[in-house]
Amino acid sequence: MPKVESKGLDAIVVGAGFSGLYQLHCLRDRLGLSALVLEAGAGVGGTWYWNRYPGARCDSESHGYCYSFSKELFEGWEWSERYPAQAEILRYLNYVADRLDLRRDIRLDARVSSARYDEPANLWHVTTEDGATFSARYLITAVGCLSTANIPEIPGLASFAGQWVHTGQWPHEGVDFSGKCVGVIGTGSTGIQAIPVIAQTGEHLTVFQRTANYSVPAQNAPLTPDFQRYVRENHTAIRDATRSTGNGQPFAIEDRSVFDVTPEQRQELYEAAWQKGGLQFRATFRDLLMDRAANETASDFIKAKIRQIVKDPATADNLADIDHPYAAKRPPIDTDYFETFNRPNVSLVDVRATPIEAITPSGLRTRDGREYPLDIIVFATGFDAMTGPLLRMNIVGRDGLTLAGAWRGGPRNYLGLQVAGFPNLFTITGPGSPSVLTNMPVAIEQHVEWITDCIAHMRAHDIARIEARPESMDRWVQSVNEAAHATLLPHTPHSWYLGANIPGKPRVFMPYAGGMVRYRDICGEIARKGYEGFALSR
């Protein structure tokens, strides 16, 4: 077992996805610190390294789904499609790692298994699964929000004679579906992307749906040379646009209520948004996520579309039997999702009505006793979101306080960035920050820059420790709750935003729903006031 003792580092960053790469660049190249990234994967890319399932694609448009901090970096890359596919994003992140010469400070195949704060030395000691240890003043988690796979505990999985895979741990050699009976469990954003592609090669595909879901066509297409030129020439305008919207997207939410227009006009606006495609559908009216009656107009429109597209009435009923407001769960976008159910080789099973009882050596059995013979099971069952990747690192702070103990009742922190009892630990896009409710690179850049400025401030003022004060956490948790409850977001019983997809996980609405613009202002103001609400010590 390799045993590397690395002392004298200023900072350890965990994860080499969008967050970790930029954090390394800022610490090393802007502040001149010695920093090391520990990455569990065998390559950089984070989410885009692991999620290689068929159809994996970003739901944010490519020109907004990239770093904006460097004009040169931005102009040196050209996206090929409206929504970049996994392989293209992974190439992009490798391009960034090379352009910024980051690889020499990234240790791959290094999954962090524990991190412990040593108060007398004011150091974090970090151990990886291979037994290597590293110590540094600052520990920064860049582990992503959706990186701990949720594989449901269904009895009998170990007995399954075929192949099973989770979309977030997709084999690098790929999965050959040809001639195979495939079952996909899950109809979240991932299942909705994967199902149409798997259906094209699998002999037969059975979709096991527990909660019917909305989806809007992505209307993906190659980018035209004109649009590519526009992007190349408008770095600043695009960056400013993503920084001016609540969700970090390069499009604004229309400033009109559903009830400002007639039902006929509304129908036309929804139809135009459907044809335009993508997450912009949500931007048609400002009150879709605020008012249930307003939301129902969008929900009804999409349900009617499902019934128009899907030819078999029973299947259409199942797909359109959606029990939550539109976009109260993360709204998927798709390419031919509902159309796929018109294929002769695709069938839908409602596992809310007849839950999965067991996996058998030859397939899957539902509670009504029906057996579904399967060669391959695809778990598109999501993630232990936001807290999962942090808790599995076994983080121990001051006086033996564990993060798992501190968060027994759900995540509590200040600004989504720091937890009392864990000095000099920063969590990029942690729970309590806008993160998953935004276009992620925008939230990531804001956090990385805030953390970098904070560390620069500490060094300039000879400050050895920064730690959230408990009373600041209380206030922030209250703000997070208030922001969520001003929307329809908490009004769905089975959302991963609430931790409801993981048995036993506390039901707490995790991301900050007050919008990126407001959040950026709050963080900036706190920093300007000398890091108000944090305890700083020499």
Ligand code: NA7
């Ligand atoms: P999601 O959105 O959590 O979707 C997971 C799906 O798997 C969802 O339909 C779940 O049904 C279903 N699921 C989970 N466990 C089970 C069991 N035990 N039985 C049947 N069905 C189950 O994950 P995704 O990977 O699609 O998307 C995650 C995010 O990645 C996405 O929002 C984007 O931000 C990118 P449920 O709804 O819980 O009833």
